[in-house]
Structure formats: C-alpha cells, structure tokens
Amino acid sequence: MDRAIFHVDMDAFYAACEISRNPELKGKPVIIGADPKEGVGRGVVMTCSYEARKYGVRSGMPISQAFKICPNGTYLRPDMKFYMSISSRVMDVLRSYADVEDNSFEREEEKVSEPECKFEQWGLDEAFIDVTKGVLGYANPIDLARKIKEDIFNLLNLTCSIGIGPNKQVAKIASAYQKPDGITYIPPEKVREFLDPLPVDKIMGIGPKTKSALEELGIKTIEELADYSTGDLNERFGKMGVYLSNIARGVDNSPVRSKHERKSIGSEITFERDIQDFEIIYKTLNLLADKLYKDLLSKKLQYRTIEIKIRFEGFATYIRQQKLPVPLKDKRVALEVGKKLLKEFEFDKRKVRLLGFRFKDLFKNSFVQKTLFDF
Numbered sequence: 587m588d589r590a591i592f593h594v595d596m597d598a599f600y601a602a603c604e605i606s607r608n609p610e611l612k613g614k615p616v617i618i619g620a621d622p623k624e625g626v627g628r629g630v631v632m633t634c635s636y637e638a639r640k641y642g643v644r645s646g647m648p649i650s651q652a653f654k655i656c657p658n659g660t661y662l663r664p665d666m667k668f669y670m671s672i673s674s675r676v677m678d679v680l681r682s683y684a685d686v687e688d689n690s691f692e693r694e695e696e697k698v699s700e701p702e703c704k705f706e707q708w709g710l711d712e713a714f715i716d717v718t719k720g721v722l723g724y725a726n727p728i729d730l731a732r733k734i735k736e737d738i739f740n741l742l743n744l745t746c747s748i749g750i751g752p753n754k755q756v757a758k759i760a761s762a763y764q765k766p767d768g769i770t771y772i773p774p775e776k777v778r779e780f781l782d783p784l785p786v787d788k789i790m791g792i793g794p795k796t797k798s799a800l801e802e803l804g805i806k807t808i809e810e811l812a813d814y815s816t817g818d819l820n821e822r823f824g825k826m827g828v829y830l831s832n833i834a835r836g837v838d839n840s841p842v843r844s845k846h847e848r849k850s851i852g853s854e855i856t857f858e859r860d861i862q863d864f865e866i867i868y869k870t871l872n873l874l875a876d877k878l879y880k881d882l883l884s885k886k887l888q889y890r891t892i893e894i895k896i897r898f899e900g901f902a903t904y905i906r907q908q909k910l911p912v913p914l915k916d917k918r919v920a921l922e923v924g925k926k927l928l929k930e931f932e933f934d935k936r937k938v939r940l941l942g943f944r945f946k947d948l949f950k951n952s953f954v955q956k957t958l959f960d961f
C-alpha cells in the first residue's frame with residue numbers, strides 16, 4: 587500500500603512569528619538577522635518576509651547588502667526563545683495528525699520504546715508526518731492538508747506550505763514547490779513525471795560535492811540519475827549511490843520516525859574554585875544523581891546509559907559512558923556506574939573545574955515493565 591507522507595514547512599518562519607505578534611508589520615518587508623547599522627553592519631540575513639524577497643533579499647545574504655536593496659525594511663534581531671515556543675505549538679498540531687505506529691518492536695535497538703506517532707521534526711519550522719491512515723477519513727489528501735493549515739492558522743496566525751507524496755523525499759521537494767501558503771500533491775503515479783526534470787540537488791542529501799561528482803558523470807537532472815546504471819553508481823558512490831538511484835526512480839522507503847524527544851536528562855556543576863579532593867567530586871556526583879533521579883521519577887522514565895563529564899583546569903574535557911543491559915530507574919546503580927566511570931580520573935594531577943552527570947537512552951516506565959515481562 588502506498589504511504590501518504592506530508593512535509594510541512596512554515597513560511598518565512600522567523601519573520602512570520604514577528605508579524606504574528608506585531609500585526610502592523612503585515613504586508614511589509616521584514617528582515618530577521620544581524621543589525622544592518624544603516625548599511626555598515628556585519629552578519630547575515632536569517633530570513634525575511636515574502637515582501638522583502640520581492641526586493642531580492644534572501645537568507646544568508648550579508649545584512650549590509652540587504653539594507654542596500656531594501657532600505658525601508660523593518661530589521662529585527664532574532665528572538666529564538668519566542669520562535670521556539672511557537673515552533674513547539676506548531677509541532678503539537680502536526681503530531682496530533684500523525685498516524686500511530688502499529689508495532690514498536692520492529693526496531694531492534696529500541697525494543698522498549700513507547701509506541702510512537704509517525705512524526706519527525708526537522709529543525710524548528712518543518713516536520714514530516716505519515717498520515718497513510720489519517721487520509722483515509724478524507725475524500726482527498728489535499729482536504730487533510732487544508733485542515734492542518736487551517737488549524738495552524740487559526741491557532742497562531744501563521745501560514746505554511748505542505749508537500750504530499752508517497753515518500754519523504756517527494757514530500758519534501760513538493761512542499762517547496764508552491765511557497766508560500768501552498769499545497770502540492772504528488773500522487774504515486776505522478777512521481778516520476780514530477781521528479782524527472784528537477785536538478786539532482788533537490789534531493790535531500792545531495793550537497794554541492796555529490797552534485798559536482800554526479801555532474802562529472804554527465805548527470806544533472808533526476809531523470810538522468812534514474813537512467814544511469816545502478817551498478818556503476820554503486821561502484822562510484824557505494825551504498826549511497828544505490829540509495830540515490832532508488833530515490834530518482836521514486837523509491838524511498840525511509841520511515842517517518844520521531845527521534846527520541848527527550849534524549850537525556852543531565853546536569854552539571856562548575857566549581858567556584860577548582861577541586862583536587864576526589865571526596866568532594868564523589869559527593870557532588872551524589873548531589874547530581876539526586877537531582878537527576880527526581881527528574882527521572884517525575885517524568886516516569888528509566889535510563890539505560892549513564893554518562894559522566896569531567897573538565898579539568900585548562901579546559902581539557904572528558905566524557906565517559908556505559909550502557910546497561912536493560913533500562914533501570916535505580917539511583918544506586920546509576921551512582922555506582924558513575925563512580926566507576928570517574929575512577930579513571932581519580933589520580934589525575936590536574937584540578938577539576940566541572941562535573942556533569944547524565945542519564946541517556948530514556949524509556950517510559952510502563953512500557954519497560956510490559957516489555958521486560960513479555961520477553
């Protein structure tokens with residue numbers, strides 16, 4: 587069965603966030619980035635509203651150049667905290683539409699993870715969702731895309747563009763196809779027609795290096811890539827060559843999967859004065875463990891990997907970690923492992939400046955129990 591993958595990308599994201607909290611800026615050229623200082627400022631444009639793009643302003647352009655071509659624009663410094671808070675609200679909406687994974691056991695290395703929804707965030711303003719089941723409730727995938735756009739607009743006054751395709755690569759290319767405020771739907775039978783004329787670097791993963799290497803073989807368009815012998819691509823690029831060849835032919839089976847949302851819980855302390863006495867270091871580890879453990883309990887999580895970080899005077903920093911056979915929520919074990927990992931540094935002549943402790947590979951309690959008993 588063909589999948590229905592959506593790639594959602596917010597329009598002029600940072601600029602749109604600013605406009606959403608200051609409607610007077612609506613319809614005006616708004617540029618986010620370094621201070622232009624009347625044209626002598628250093629630094630670059632991070633993004634700009636589509637009105638500013640009409641003047642030729644672009645992401646990555648020196649801010650001084652932007653000021654030259656668009657002197658009447660509104661120039662703002664980025665407010666990352668604000669953009670992150672808006673981003674997480676956008677992602678909540680998108681996540682709510684994603685299909686839920688049927689079988690979370692299929693991934694060997696993550697046997698005890700929770701069933702997850704098929705949502706994958708990419709950066710602050712874009713995400714993939716697998717809505718293969720979700721679209722079944724709609725006459726057309728475009729109707730679902732409209733619904734999602736409406737939800738985001740009603741909640742946050744922001745527009746986005748959505749690409750719909752049978753795989754991530756196609757969806758990603760499609761979302762950029764009609765920007766801003768667009769929906770581009772590429773049904774499976776139209777994939778080749780859509781991809782063929784595009785330059786190869788539209789494919790995620792083909793950067794300038796691969797692009798010029800392909801050019802040497804006479805490959806410029808995706809069609810030329812699709813027609814090239816897979817065997818030869820394999821010889822030249824290895825596995826990557828086969829992967830790219832498949833993508834050019836419209837085949838990309840990579841799943842939409844959330845990277846672990848909370849990858850770890852950690853804490854660190856920089857000592858007011860550098861410490862030589864390892865008794866103090868161990869006591870500090872104890873304090874850090876208490877803190878992490880509280881956090882772990884309140885979030886109903888278990889850890890599988892323990893990591894310590896130690897920094898000496900002069901800034902030399904070392905990280906050591908150990909993965910346990912099963913996830914645990916036991917503070918004593920964490921502390922023992924932490925101490926064991928620190929032993930290596932006990933007789934170091936340098937004084938210690940910073941100590942960090944971290945629980946990694948986190949899993950939900952309920953799921954760990956169920957799974958451990960099941961196996």
Ligand code: TTP
Pocket residue numbers: 595596597598599600601631632633634645646711765766
């Ligand atoms: P993009 O999605 O590439 O750009 P955009 O959302 O501003 O515009 P659109 O998608 O409509 O073309 O990037 C998302 C945000 O990432 C963007 O708002 C600002 C930031 N960004 C930078 O800081 N530097 C950059 O070079 C780029 C491209 C983006």
Ligand code: MG
Pocket residue numbers: 595596597598599711
């Ligand atoms: Mg964007």
